[in-house]
Amino acid sequence: MKFRNKIIYSLALTLAIGVSSCKKTLDINTNPYTATKVEPKLLFGYALTAWDAAKNGGDVQIPVMLMDQSVASGGNYGWGAGNVYDISPYSTGNTWNTYYTNGGNNLKLAIKAAESATTPNKNAAAQCKIVLAQLLYETTTLFGDIPFSEAYQPDKFPSPHYDNQKDVLEGVISLCNEAISQIDVTSPLKITDYDVFYKGDMSKWTKLANSIKFKTLMVMVDKDPTKAAAIGTLLANPSSMISSAADNELFPYYTATNQENPKYRLFKQYTNGENQWFFANKNVFDFMQPKNDPRIPKFFDKGPKATTYKAVDTEEEADGTASLISAYLNRKNAPSVIFSYQEISLLEAEAYARGLGVPKNLVTAQQYFAQGVKASMDFYESDATAVQAYMSTQLTNLSTATDPVKEIHIQQWVDLMDRPLESFVQWRRSGPSGNEVPALTLPVGAPAGPLIRRYPLPNSEITANPNIPNPQPVFTDKMWFDL
Amino acid sequence: MKQKLLSIFLVCLMLASVAIAQDKRITGKVTAKEDGLPLPGVSVKVTGTKLGTQTDANGNFAINVPTDAKNLEVSYVGFNPQTIAIGARSVVNVILETDSKQLSEVVVTAVGITRDQKSLGYGASVIKSDELTTARDANVLNAIAGKAAGVRINSQSGTLGGSTKIVIRGVNSLNGSNVLFIVDGTPLDNGNAAGGTISNNVDYGNRIGDLSSDDIESMTILKGAAATALYGSRAKDGAVIITTKKGKKNSPTSISVNSSVRFDNALVLPDFQNQYAQGNFGAYNLKYTNGWGPKIADVQNQKFTDFNGDQVTLQAYPNNVKDFFKTGSSYTNNIAFSGGDEKSDYRFSFSSVNENGIIPKSTLDRYNLSLNAGRKFNDKLSSRFSGTYSRIKADGRPAQSSNNSNVLSATIFGLPRVVDINKLKANYQDPVTGNQTFLSTDKTGNNPFWIINYNQNNNTVDRFYGTYTLEYKPYDFLTLTNNLGGDIYDEKRASFTRKGTAGFANGKFNNTDIFYRQINDDFLATFSKDNIVKDINLKLILGGNYNERQIQSSDVAATDLTIDQLYTYTNASSTTPSIGFSKQRLLGAYGNLSLSYKNYLFLDVTGRNDWSSTLPVDSRSYFYPSVSSSFVFSDLLSKTGKYKWLSFGKLRASYAQVGSDTGPYGLDFQYFPVSTVFLQYIGSLNAFPLGAITTAFRGPGTLPNANLVPQKQNSYEVGTELKFLNNRIGLDFNYYNTATKNQLISISVAPSTGYSLKSLNAGTISNEGIEVALNLVPVKVKNFSWDINVNYSKNKQKVTELIDGVKEYSLASGYSGLQIKAKVGESFGLYGTKFQRAPDGQFIINPNNGLRLVEANKFIGNLYPDWTMGINNSFSYKNFSLSGLVDFRQGGVFYSGTAAGLRTSGLAAETGGNRANFVDPGVIKDKSGNFTPNTKEVNFQQFWQQNYQTSNTEANIFDASYVKLREIRFSYTLPSSLFSAKTGIRSATIGVEGRNLWLIKSKVPHVDPELNFFGAGSTGEGVEFNSVPSTRSFGLNLRLSF
Known part of the structure; x- marks a missing residue:
């Protein structure tokens, strides 16, 4: 080899090494502390926790319980006097984010991970879908018309359209049905250890899914009486729904540091x-x-x-x-109630008392009513003797009551005091405008006008989504289910 | 000691000379022809010998010369040298003439290229060492405030060692402004305290504050893209080029000492009412820490229980807040040794800053050790090392803003007027149990003395930065230079909350460890050839750059302690660790071609190509050019012999494009491990492990984008530099226009997509403005001169484009509905809740309670000033000099959370006086939309509590304009005749100096309008929320050189 060639070759080699190492030098754009693939349960656990913290914190629990007047602020002596209808834009924004990003989207990602696995984990997908159905039920009952069919698909729908509340509620039911059909009680593939509700007991998940459907139908039935039939079908088989306190859907908290109930942690x-x-x-x-x-x-x-x-x-x-x-309701290890036996029992009592999908039957209604009231008292660990005394002497007899349905609504309202999201729905669906249970009046400091009916849409959605409803609903506007 | 030896040696030398030859002594004075003033430091040599001396501070010299000596050579930088025949004279006075060629100054520009100021085709401000070393500020950035046109400096809080924000020519990006700092060729990190609404918001300072101003020779502020084009992406928001001091070749060791002692107090404290005690609707109640209780004068016949459980007659303590603060003190010292021989030079310097803040128990100690040493190995090869080690230790940095019971200013300003601060200080802790004595019965408010004594936020920084330069000059026309540098620091932050603190009854602590490393290498080949074609000089620079930045952090939050005040992890019942990491690299190749014609017409063309690790492989390479030109027309005019009134005239113009990359890891879809969830009023809530949920992951909040392309910034500027009447009047005018397109941002997307943000290229922001610098010398006589320097800047920012369908973009959020937003067609603005108004501007009142009605999410005002101006006057008379700098800001709005707190709690002066119910002037809107005058009375307490609450943004908004006396300096240089040679002292200057002395005019009550709770690293500004009050300082300075 000639000397000149040697030089040329070595120069070419140097250049080649230089170029390849140059490429290597720049290929460092992978974060060593994140994962590109995770098990569904890890996302499921996060979504549940984020959702429950938001529900029990300053963005939902506090504003909703004050605006639906199930709890008093104490004025300056307590939380502070103010316009309880002046919902902070951060609260509407954070709440929306819980349902769509922190909570909802992580459930969606978990579903995708479960269903796209080599051996699809159908139970895990079903577990996530049932929780997602609950998130969307809460979203629509708080905000009204919301993105549903086009939600969670940023590439396909960068500006999701809003679905009518009716379609969203139908979608909640479909999600539950989809989950029920996916559940395979014999399969060992499911979320077990991270399933803080039922430890992987898929039959309980089925019961929960049916209960969610029942509750949703009860919200819809006043506006859409055709839902009575589906209510009747579920009522015909009450054991397909939550049928004891052991079936309760509870998010647990503990006395250990950083594991306490968010309500306690704020205090x-x-x-x-x-x-x-x-x-x-x-x-x-x-x-x-x-x-x-x-x-x-x-x-x-x-x-x-x-x-x-x-x-x-x-x-x-x-x-x-x-x-x-009480300190009891705000204790460190108070579980967060998401769906309870008393809730379903009182809804069943209501369906019989009103004859929704079944012939009106106040005797059966009374059984469910008593079951619900007692379950509520027991759940809150009321004194057993006092409960016994109440049940035997104080419990309203629906057959003799002038307005049995109102009596049931009163018990539903009382039971839900510590669950303002649910009590707000309960109050709105308890009767047409002006006849709700209880009859509320405009709180001091609130702007003149009708009572509050919803959260307004968050600024994050208003500014970034050109497809928001026009005109934008205001907080006094009733939503579809609210008569 | 050395000085003594030297003196003895000199004396010996002189004696020896006497023995050898007959000498004669020559004395004289060297003055400047232009103004007749003496010139110090002028070299006086005897031709043909090694004998020489320098003039003293008064221009005097004395030298013993051999009797046969013929001539003296007198030379001084910037003046024409002279050779003077001695003849028979023993007194030789010399008058030196300015060297017209040297009229313009040498400026250090991008990648360390030194240039004649006159050749620059763009605007650059130079801050000289003098400006930085007298009236020193612990944060060197504060010393620039008001001194350079187009540069806005804002000190963010009164925290000792707190951060300072710098914005050059407006904010160009939706991600905020990040100015590049270069010290001796090496980029330095200017990391900032995280700002915003996070709890535990503590100002840990910005890292440029680690520098010692005594080590800085000059700071060149490069403002436009043409100036910074060679730095590329990182300098798109401007660059500050810092050159450190060196030793002089061929000079004996000299020692300089610069010492200051200064005292500080709060510049602005709130105005309080002093008539009402704490309580609710006029009834005394210890549960409240406010001013809504009874009128003190009305209850003198009663006794009430105070916070300490004592029965007292109420009395106002008008100075209780003022007396909480103490006089701060700071001692700033520097000693530097420098010198050199023919081949080497060195400068070694030690600086210390020891401060005690106005908040008790807050201290800051900073030490800097610097070495700058150069060596010329032979005619071709030389090298230089400059490096600094700095250590910062700060204790007692207070928590600011809200959502944290340790927030100090809220606690102090919120003291009921009837609380005796001395009693509080003496009784913050139960002497028997050691438990905290709370201010209120419900134990929600911490005693401020408990906070400062036990709940401290501390940090320490160990940092090294330095550069090694190797220069090889194989031929006259070619220079090869390599600059290798690094900036490495480790910062440790710790915050403690003692058991028994309200909010954290079981105590907690946090440790954060931040490791930062930047390695940078620049290789340059410089070809330069004069008269390449007749009258044309050429200089071509080709260079390559390697830059790597890595930041690694770990944080451990430990809660619920077993043993009191034992801050170790095993003593905590829960610990939550987290890790942060990012690493990015940039490779660059660049070139700069400079041509000059007859030294009055200059043209520069640059080009740079960058390869960034953070962009997608296909688009990570990007090129951008710049061109600039300068035309010194006065050189042509002077040849005509006319226009003598024009001393200097130049026109300049430039155009540049700059590309830039993004942060790392923005391309892949990743799942993030999480230990927290969000809880309103707490923020990030440590949650995992939570029972069976031991580990949690979440998808990204920002939808990644694998198709990003580099961001582009186009800018042009034109300007002129004019000097009249023998440089007595100087004017520098500049117009610039910058448009930053294709911004690499994470833009808000509809959260219903499942994501809050999406990475993309979108948006255009333009900044257009003028900068004017005016220098006047109204008086210049033999012993007296008066200089006026005025700089004025006006910048108009405009968001010209966001993404399709998106009209606004949220940049930063404060509390309670306050937001900083970018809106198409507008400049960045402050948005929030406003009072509803009738068409005629009157408030619309709620007829039920007499309170004003509000509406959310409205435009409140512009964030940025319409213009800013600094006026510096300096006078010198003989050895005295006096200067004062006044800083103006006009326009923009300011939100004060402190004002909101004081008003709603009934403590502000405006809530005093007669507290009877009254009718708030306004109108009531009926159902058909008609307005009638309001007649509904409002309760006085409710009026303030409701209308002025933090969530009513407009209620606590003020005009942000202000006029400040920023700096005053007075100094006296002692006559050199006072010092005998034996002392070794060459010069001594004593001075009186003050900073931030007087808020001459402000429309903001209760606080300094300059405060900002978002912190220096955020786009957000103009919002203050329980910030630590800023300080005024005054003191003495002594400078000596040996």
């Missing part, structure tokens, strides 16, 4: 772990007091300067004599 951070902000509202307490409801000592703590229980109005200035929402 832990600001008020020494004790509730100094929220008070018994007459709208709930006044139903309980005359009958010496055994849940009173579980729901409320007497004021530091009081010997008796006393409730205040929503924005009334409280003092040391006003009863507080």
